[in-house]
Amino acid sequence: xxxxMDSRYSAGxxxxxxxxxxxxxxxxxxxxxxxxxxxxxxxETFSIVLPPPNVTGVLHMGHAAMLAIEDILVRYxxxxxxxTVWIPGTDHAAIAxxxxxxxxxxxxxxxxxxxxxxxxxxxxxxKFASESHDTIVNQIKRMGASVDWTREAFTLDEPRNxxxxxxxxxxxxAGLIYxxxxxxxxxxKGQTTVSDDEVVHExxxxxxxxxxxxxDFPISISTTxxxxxxxxxxxxxxxxxxxxKQYVGKEYDVDFVGTPLHIKIIADTEVxxxxxxxxxxxxxAHSIIDWEMAExxxxxxxxxxxxxxxxxxxxxxxxxxxxxxxxxIIAEKLRAAGLMEKEEEVPQNISVAERTGGIIEPxxxxxxxxxxxxxxxxxxxxxxxQASKINGIPAGSETTLKEIMKKSVxxxxxxxxxxxxxxxxxxxxxxxxxxxxxxQIWYGHRIPxxxxxxxxxxxxxxxGFGWVEDEDTLDTxxxxxxxxxxxxxxPKNTADLATFHPTTVLETGYxxxxxxxxxxxxxxxxxxGDVPFRTVYLHGLVRDEKGxxxxxxxxxxxxxxxxxxxxxxxATRLSLIIGAAPGNDMKLSEDKIRxxxxxxxxxxxxxxxVLMNRPVGAVSGKFDLSDDEKKYxxxxxxxxxxxxxxxxxxxxxxxxxxxxxxxxxxxxxxIIEAEKNKLKEGAPEEKAAAYETLxxxxxxxxxxxxxxxxxxxxxxxxxxxxxxxxxxxxx
RNA sequence: GGGCGGUUAGCUCAGUGGUAGAGCGUUUCAUUGACAUUGAAAAGGUCACAGGUUCAAUCCCUGUACCGCCCACCA
Numbered sequence: 001x002x003x004x005m006d007s008r009y010s011a012g013x014x015x016x017x018x019x020x021x022x023x024x025x026x027x028x029x030x031x032x033x034x035x036x037x038x039x040x041x042x043x044e045t046f047s048i049v050l051p052p053p054n055v056t057g058v059l060h061m062g063h064a065a066m067l068a069i070e071d072i073l074v075r076y077x078x079x080x081x082x083x084t085v086w087i088p089g090t091d092h093a094a095i096a097x098x099x100x101x102x103x104x105x106x107x108x109x110x111x112x113x114x115x116x117x118x119x120x121x122x123x124x125x126x127k128f129a130s131e132s133h134d135t136i137v138n139q140i141k142r143m144g145a146s147v148d149w150t151r152e153a154f155t156l157d158e159p160r161n162x163x164x165x166x167x168x169x170x171x172x173x174a175g176l177i178y179x180x181x182x183x184x185x186x187x188x189k190g191q192t193t194v195s196d197d198e199v200v201h202e203x204x205x206x207x208x209x210x211x212x213x214x215x216d217f218p219i220s221i222s223t224t225x226x227x228x229x230x231x232x233x234x235x236x237x238x239x240x241x242x243x244x245k246q247y248v249g250k251e252y253d254v255d256f257v258g259t260p261l262h263i264k265i266i267a268d269t270e271v272x273x274x275x276x277x278x279x280x281x282x283x284x285a286h287s288i289i290d291w292e293m294a295e296x297x298x299x300x301x302x303x304x305x306x307x308x309x310x311x312x313x314x315x316x317x318x319x320x321x322x323x324x325x326x327x328x329i330i331a332e333k334l335r336a337a338g339l340m341e342k343e344e345e346v347p348q349n350i351s352v353a354e355r356t357g358g359i360i361e362p363x364x365x366x367x368x369x370x371x372x373x374x375x376x377x378x379x380x381x382x383x384x385x386q387a388s389k390i391n392g393i394p395a396g397s398e399t400t401l402k403e404i405m406k407k408s409v410x411x412x413x414x415x416x417x418x419x420x421x422x423x424x425x426x427x428x429x430x431x432x433x434x435x436x437x438x439x440q441i442w443y444g445h446r447i448p449x450x451x452x453x454x455x456x457x458x459x460x461x462x463x464g465f466g467w468v469e470d471e472d473t474l475d476t477x478x479x480x481x482x483x484x485x486x487x488x489x490x491p492k493n494t495a496d497l498a499t500f501h502p503t504t505v506l507e508t509g510y511x512x513x514x515x516x517x518x519x520x521x522x523x524x525x526x527x528x529g530d531v532p533f534r535t536v537y538l539h540g541l542v543r544d545e546k547g548x549x550x551x552x553x554x555x556x557x558x559x560x561x562x563x564x565x566x567x568x569x570x571a572t573r574l575s576l577i578i579g580a581a582p583g584n585d586m587k588l589s590e591d592k593i594r595x596x597x598x599x600x601x602x603x604x605x606x607x608x609x610v611l612m613n614r615p616v617g618a619v620s621g622k623f624d625l626s627d628d629e630k631k632y633x634x635x636x637x638x639x640x641x642x643x644x645x646x647x648x649x650x651x652x653x654x655x656x657x658x659x660x661x662x663x664x665x666x667x668x669x670x671i672i673e674a675e676k677n678k679l680k681e682g683a684p685e686e687k688a689a690a691y692e693t694l695x696x697x698x699x700x701x702x703x704x705x706x707x708x709x710x711x712x713x714x715x716x717x718x719x720x721x722x723x724x725x726x727x728x729x730x731x
Numbered sequence: 732g733g734g735c736g737g738u739u740a741g742c743u744c745a746g747u748g749g750u751a752g753a754g755c756g757u758u759u760c761a762u763u764g765a766c767a768u769u770g771a772a773a774a775g776g777u778c779a780c781a782g783g784u785u786c787a788a789u790c791c792c793u794g795u796a797c798c799g800c801c802c803a804c805c806a
Contacts, residue, residue: 007766201803208806223806236806275805282806289804349803420735427734427802510801579744579754584736585800587743595754598768609765653745657753669770676764 005611005719009604011568011597015711019141022714027728028148030083038728039083046077046084047500049484050140050147051508051516052155054093055129056100059139061542061576061588062509064560067143068573069539069652070507074146075707076647077504079731085500087487088140088147090133092156094444094476095198095355099190101125101443118442125443129156139561144569144710146727151496153487155479156445163486164479165448167527169459170381176374176401176526177437181366183284183291184436185351188309189358192440193367195475196433197514199351199360206348210277210341211334213261214254218247220341222276224348225286226334227326230259230313231304234282236293239267241278257333258315266297285364301364309361323361368438368447368472372401372522378529383493388529404525405429405518414521416536417650418583421513428514437475444473481519484532506533509541510583537650540585542576563593570709571597577656577708599660600712603705606668607716610694613679615687623685629693632671636697639666643704644731656708663701671697695720703731 026032033039048070053063070086078084101124102113113121133154140147153160171177184193210222219235237244247265254261270293271280284294285303294301304313311318311326318326334340351360375398378388387395390404391411399407406429408414409422416422438447447470450457461467479486484503488496502524506517517536524532563572574596580586625633639662646655671694678690699720702713706726717726 005765008768221806225806270804272805280806287804287806289806292804424735424801431802581745584744589743589755591755592743594768598766601766601768605766605769607765612765657745661753668766672765673770 005604005608007605007608009568009601009712009715011570011600011711012565014715015142015144015564015569018711018714019144022146022725022727023141023149025725025727027078027725028086028146029150030085030148033078033728034083036728038078039081043081043083045500045504046074046082047503048074048086048505048507049487049503050086050088050145051506051512052089052091052153052480052483053136054096055090055132055136056093056096057132058135059560061558061560063139064143064572065539065542065576065580065586066507066509067140067145068576069537070505071143071145071573071710072577072647072652072656072707073505073507075710075727076731078146078727079703079706079729081730083499085151086145086147087151087153088137088145088149089153089155089483089487090136091480092129092154092444092476094439094473095190095192095194095441096476097129098125098441098443099356101128104128113442122442142561142564142569143573146710151487155476155483159489160479160482160486161445163482163490164445164474165459166491167478167482167523168448168474170527171370172458174376174381174526176371176376177368178371179366179368181364182369182436183286183288183362183364184367185288185353186307186361186363186365187353187356187358188307188361190353190356190441191307193365193436193438194353194355194360195436195477198354200354201349202352203347204350205345206350207331208276208342208344208346208348209331209334210343211339212341213256213263213281213339215337215339217252217254217263219244219265219279220277221279221281222342223281224346225323225327226330227311227314227318227323228283228286228304229256229281229330230261230311230318231283231285231302232256232261232263232281233284233294233299233302234264234266234297236266236268236271236280236282237278238271238273239269241271241273244279257330257337258317259313264297264299266293266299268293268296286362288362291362291364303364305361305363307363309359367436370401370435370437372432372434375400378404378526381526382529386529390525390529390531393525401522401526402429402432405521408521408525408531413531414534414536417538421510421536421538421583425513425518428518435475437478438470438472439475440471441473444476445479446470447472447474477515477519480516481523482527484520484524485528490527501528502531503533505535505537507537507539510538511541513538535650538583540580540583543585543587558588558590563590567593567597568600568711570600570711574599574656574660574708577652578660579657580653582650582653599664600709602664602668603702603709603712604716606663606672607698607702607719609672610691610698611719613687613691613694615691623688623692625689625693626686628674629689632693632697635666636662636700640700640704647707659701659705659708663705667697667701702726703729 027038034041051066053059074084074086105111168177185199187194206224208222208224209226210220212220221235223229248267251264254263282290282293282299284291284299284301286305304311305323306312309323311321314326318329353360377398378393379396390407391413392407393399409416409425416425448459449470450461450467452467485497485501488494488501490497520532524530560572571593575588575593643655643659646658675690675694678686682690702717706713714726
């Protein structure tokens, strides 16, 4: 006897039970699928890593969209009989997590991390990260994500640390990681360096001052930051600029508001003749561009600002003052001395640290870098006997990390969807500078370098006393870059690595194309001589009804858990899929989710109707299908084929819509209605034929709907096929 | 400054070289029926604008306008 079905589908009650039954079945893991014949031993593989959510809090709608998309791909692959694995994990997100905990501690206890000390502070961060991790895992489950929990990883756990150390050593040995004193992006608020990609620009109004250093200096310069001029060692002009040609090569000793400066006039093509006075005061210590110019011209470097964005030069009136205050003082002195020629209000882009909001202060610092332009032989870093598998980088040839990133996509081994992002990706590579990978924060992988006097050991702490570990930690993206293979056991030569790498798809938001996707390609190319994945599928950002980015602080964020509680995970998933073309931002409203909740009810009730008309006992005798019924079955095949093609093409929005439309407006509205009378008043053979048709169409539809709305389809399926799981039924 | 995307029904968005599609909303009708979280029907669009290619353009090309995003050292 079948169980009764209520007229309402109660997602809240059933979903957690269904998830548990899936998990208990073990079918999220490929081994179990092979063991039970769901997938053949030598079946094609489908592997995907979950972009690990940061352990900084809770999941938002962007995560929900990501989980929905990936779960559709994964469930589809599994039902198709592929050996399917989806690896979950979380990201320690070094700076993001540390700054979050720091600000919480400061709010509550008015203490900073130095008050607590490294050990105690890390204990606190780890506690926070672990709580956050549990919340996230729970949310991933609520979404119905069929990830293989037996393979869960954390970017900061032991196996991943081993991978990081190995990767670092390989790159160091290849000469790609070096330590250098360069001008970098310093975040005075977070007290750490950040990479170019972690700097965002905010437009603000600024004063643009034009003045001379001193009355006896021949050239006027312009700047928005007069206080940095205390660190000037040159003035640069364009070589073709007739106004200044006569001065090039000359050197001047000037008195700049009480501070002596030695200024050389240099010619450099980087200077724009038409901007400002056409002459640029060169501050090698406090501008990355000026620093590069200083390198070219062998100019001395003079630091006048410290790590707290306070002045270290300029005499007693200025020293120790914040840069903004110093700016005012100097401007006033210039006015008083009659040297100020012009002051204008201009819009200016200032650089801000993405995570902390601190205003970036370029400073010269000794840091670790990854060289993206240095040539090396790929084979030297690969395991013995292995050669480059990257198209366009022949075995044994010299290459660079930039080239690896470029060729991996150019050679067609990685397809980026939507395609337009390929060009954006190339453009980013062209402009890439060496990657600053050391951070002065405490939470993260420690730089695996130990020193003892002049001696240095990389990758491993040597035996013996007196070795000092590098104080810094690694950029979080260094470990994320290893994610597709560090999760599969690398640097060990595991079966997982051999079976599932390169992964099939990498699905993530287009906003981390550079941060993450590019770095994975870099790391994988260098360490494995291969690509990390075949297809990159980029989804858009989830925005609110007005198109604004959802954020907690704006109060416009829709909480996925709240929506799941209210309308069910299936409805939430569908609302994030349909109408969301790849790479395009989408607007989400509660109304939309509610609409799809109605669809889950429709599935439930249509199934209930079919079940209610199930013949009692076995159908005896033969029956033929009517012409209409044959037509329905043929139409179904077409619809199914369309859904399939759309999924194969990563057009999930179209696949979802097709499935939705077929079920509601063809199966329920047309076919059920047409068969109703037969079921009620037809002859026994007609009844049997009608039921048979409906059940076939229903169960078939449940299959192609399953990846999109896994819970309700599973719930219904088990009414018809008790003891079976739709999760692993043949597509 | 460079690049990219968008402009399609009241709203949110798909889509296609050959009489324009969905969801929501609106209007009318139906209904003790699997489902009111319903069904049937209807209204509603010179597919931003201007040129061009074509037998045929909403779709391809060029340009313009507005909106949005990304990148960039204009000090």
